[in-house]
Amino acid sequence: MIDESIFKAYDIRGTYPDQLDEDLARDIGRAFVNHLGLSGSRVVVARDMRLSGEDLQAAFIEGVTEAGADVLSLGMVSTDALYFAVGHLEEPGGAMITASHNPKNYNGFKLCREKAIALSGSPASARSGTSSPQANSRRPPNTRARSNRRTSPRTTRSTAWGLSRRRA
DSSP states (O other), X not given: OOOGGGBOSSOEEEETTTTOOHHHHXXXXXXXXXXXXXXXXXXXXXEOSXXXXXXXXXXXXXXXXXXTOEEEEEEEOOHHHHHHHHHHTTOSEEEEEOOTTSOTTEEEEEEEEGGGOBOOSXXXXXXXXXXXXXXXXXXXXXXXXXXXXXXXXXXXXXXXXXXXXXXX
């Protein structure tokens, strides 16, 4: 039985292997591809340095490929590097295996759409592409959202890092 408490607003996090294991990682990979309609396209996948990351990444990749998508595996990199790759390479989705700041017995998934837009638990996020807290908040007109590059994956990293996009 799946512990539903692992599904947070903008990621999936739980203790390994109690709440989150390879079987669930495989299911999440399949569901990610099916939910976003990514069959036939390429998904960027990466992990952080957690010991469980390699096994969870392999299982997630199995699920993604079983659902009909190809994978570009970045190996062990930062979350920002994954977001950069998704945006700069113009891929339709990506997944980072990480539990961010949580203790070492945790692991999880940060999932994103095209342009590195974070996938949220909001039902509308998959359809509208408005999944970031800034996009969903109600702000008075003519006010700017605070810019925080670390927590706002909506920004295309190639622009944020001053890199130009080149076409072949």
